[in-house]
Amino acid sequence: MPAIEILGLEKKYEVGFLRKTEKVALKPFELAVQEGEIFGYLGPNGAGKTTTLKLLMGLIFPTAGSARLLGRHWRDPDVKTEIGFLPEQPYFYDYLTATELLEYYGELSGMDPTAQRLRVPEVLERVGMTAAASTQLRKFSKGMLQRVGIAQAIIHDPKLVILDEPMSGLDPMGRLEVRDIIHSLKDEGKTVFFSTHILSDAETLCDRVAVLNEGELRAIGVVADLTAQVGGKVEVVWQGEKAKPAVEALGAECRTTASLVRAVLPEAKLDAALDAIRQARERLVSVTPVRATLEDYFLQKLGRKPLEEVETR
Amino acid sequence: MNSRVLTIAANTFREAVRDRVLYNLVFFALLMAGGSILVGQISIDIERQVVVNLGLTAVSLFGVVIAIFIGIGLVSKEIEKRTLYTVLARPVRRWEFIVGKFFGLVITLVVNTFLMSLGVLLALLYVAHKLERGDLTVVVAIYFIVLQFVVVTALALLFSSFSSPLLSAVLAFAVFIVGTFAEDLRGFAAMSQGVTRVGATIAAYLMPNFAALNVIAEAAHAKPVAGNLILFNTVYALLYALAAVAGAVLIFERRNLK
Structure with a gap:
């Protein structure tokens, strides 16, 4: 019941x-x-x-x-x-x-x-x-x-x-x-x-x-x-700056720390990003799948975050 | 009475006590003490009349002010502050809430009036040095004043169920004043003609007859009050209050809480 x-x-x-x-x-x-x-x-x-x-x-x-x-x-x-x-x-x-x-x-x-x-x-x-x-x-x-x-x-x-x-x-x-x-x-x-x-x-x-x-x-x-249901994302980390513009053009968010660049991008764009890194002859460090959260679900399905408080937390 | 109504009534009384509503008694005591000492010095032979008149009028006014000001907020304040949500989330019917709040305020007014009446009787004892059989009318007058409070509380509750607190207070005061002159309104209806007569008659019978509930003058002169007037007034006030509370319940039952 x-x-x-x-x-x-x-x-x-x-x-x-x-x-x-x-x-x-x-x-x-x-x-x-x-x-x-x-x-x-x-x-x-x-x-x-x-x-x-x-x-x-x-x-x-x-x-x-x-x-x-x-x-x-x-x-x-x-x-x-x-x-x-x-x-x-x-x-x-x-x-x-x-x-x-x-x-x-x-x-x-x-x-x-x-x-x-x-x-x-x-x-x-x-x-x-x-x-x-x-x-x-x-x-x-x-x-x-x-x-x-x-x-x-x-x-x-x-x-x-x-x-x-x-x-x-x-x-x-x-x-x-x-x-x-x-x-x-x-x-x-x-x-x-x-x-x-x-x-x-x-x-x-x-x-x-x-x-x-x-x-x-x-x-x-x-x-x-x-x-x-939310398309999976992956995090790609590599050494070197040259591939960064090409990866960013794929819609990734890139962050540089020391000599490493971290990019989070949709799974579907992974191959293209790896190609760009190889062409620039830079060293790939890691590729990790990122688990989607409810927040991603909200962003994707409803087109917005559920509220302001998420950021302040 | 069912236990939920009693619980709500008891809590309403507790609220009034903790919100220091009964503090008005201090002013009342000072007024009575000062008044009777003064009267004892300046009036000869009519001390009793003056003390009873002054005392009972004060009891009535203090009570009506409390009945209206608390009465209009009884339910609207609970909606405003949303304290009502957690009460109605219990197995409490909406009518039980209204009736409980109503009885809570009536209990408060009865206790308040009882204490004020003791003050009046003490002042009477002070100026007359003894209480007589004729003073029983004072007790009847006090009983009628309580009946007035019951009606005024019910009306304040009714008005506040469909209008803002301020408008409810104005309406309740207006009805109290018109009701005090109910006999004049009836007299006017009897004298007029045509549509005016019909309108005035309807208004006269719709308004609560507070004039019939006012025997302060008789009490001041120690005149007895007829037994059937006591019975009639009791039935009248209770039926009138019942109708007003029923009206408040009917409106509140359908209301969407914000």
């Missing part, structure tokens, strides 16, 4: 006041996330990731289509006792302490009071917030809020965890910890569905990913299968 089945969900908005025009935020598509999977939902900013998650959680209503969550109708409120949700850039009641906040959400999820008393400190420890357990949230940094956000999504031990950009706002250590939490959720047999625009996170974590662009589902699959 799939944990999430999206059955042709579509969302259109009307924009403008007098002359209304229709804007499509999400085009209808089908998607099934299997139980026990870590599923990455990828796409540039504004692709429709958050719209999809908000639709699934019933925060906004679709113009068409429906979905099933954990085998039940998605509008059944009781299915949410088994779902945990972290919104993008979460904001919580800042007059509560971390413990009070978790107790509040536990109660709303129908948790048994005794189970809850044991569970709250356990979850706070899991997200590394034990020290701040009795601090009011108004004193929290962005990273701390994100951790509490993850804690509230798993407080009631849900079967399905839906996270919107769980790594945003965290420093490298924090991101590593969130990755560990996501891995451990999978080990416990839970399904994790998370959106991100940070591709390296998706590559290290996900069993499968879906790629969304401009409200349209562009691909679903295992990361390796997607990156295999």
